Amino acid sequence: MNIHPTALVDPQAELDSTVSVGPYTVVGPHVKVGSGTTIGPHCVIEGHTTIGRDNRIFQFNSLGAIPQDKKYAGEPCELVIGDRNTIREFCTFNIGSPGDSGVTRVGNDNWIMAYVHLAHDCTVGNNTIFANNSQLAGHVHVGDFVILGGFTVVHQFVRLGAHSMTAMCSLLFADLPPFVMSQGQPAGARSMNFEGLRRRGFSAERLAAVKAMHKALYRDDLTLENAKASIAGLTEKYPESAPDVQMMLSFLQQTPPQRGIVR
Incomplete structure (x- = not known):
């Protein structure tokens, strides 16, 4: 292992032989780090934290600290980070809490810029x-391919559907459905993330179905129940969009009425 002499790595920590650790970084006893991961200088990685393969963790990060939850009483909750993530400077990822799953989880291939905070029990795809x-x-639950603009703030328990996007300085109090672009304080729906979907290889038929979903949710003055019924019928006209339609319907079905969706 390429561990700088000034780094403090607990003997009980489990680091693959290919892991590198920068100067003055502290790694706690319950930390596990997979092959190819690089950890920059002046980081603190503690708690029951598991980090996968080929991650790039830049300097001045705090990963695995206890949650900012007054009810937390030392339970062995976790932070789990997947593979090939880039985590830039001054990020804070907390472990989970016993009031939920007990795990804060980050998936694979995420690009996380400076000063990002993930509170307890967040799930990032x-x-x-x-x-x-x-x-x-x-x-907070964040789906795959979500893009958050700078200074986005997300209220607790909010969900963001796959392929959704927020503009800079957005404030989310309600669930953001898949594909939707939002902006504002509080955030409102502005359009669908068509350019992002094109870049990800969505066909013209799938894009047309996404446009029709946007129309049903935001342009046709329908109740949410009627909008869901309209969206369900799109698979007849756009058979290729069946997985996208099902994802949208599943998301809307799980949205609590007291929270609702971004409007």
């Missing part, structure tokens, strides 16, 4: 981009 100063309160 794969291939996301979090711009600088994105802040997630506890229990």
Whole structure:
């Protein structure tokens, strides 16, 4: 292992032989790090934290600290980070809490910029981009391919559907459905993330179905129940979009009425 002489790595920590650790970094006894991961200088990685393969963790990060939850009483909760993530400077990822799953989880291939905060029990999918100063309160769930603009703030328990996107300085109090672009304080729906979907290889038929979903949710003055019924019928006209339609319907079905969706 390439561990700088000034780093403090607990003997009980489990680091693959290919891991590198920069100067003045502290690694606690319950930490596990997979092959090819690099950890920069002046980081603190503690708690029951598991980090996968080929991650790039830049300087001045705090990963695995106890949650900012007054109810936390020392339970062995976890932080689990997947593979090939880039975590830039001054990020804070907390472990989970006993009031939920007990795990804060980050998937694979995420690009996380400076000063991002992930509170306890957040779940982040794969291939996301979090711009600088994105802040997630506890229990937030973020789907695959989500993009958060800089200074986005997300209220606790809010969910963000796959392929959704926020503009800079957005404030989310409600669930953000898949594909939707939002902006504002509080955030409102502005359009669908068509350019992002094109870059990810969505066909013209799938894009047309996404446009129809946007129309049903935001343009046709329908109740949410009627919008869901309209969306369910799209598979007849756009058979190729069946997985996208099902994802949207599943997301809407799980949205609590007291929270609702971004409007």
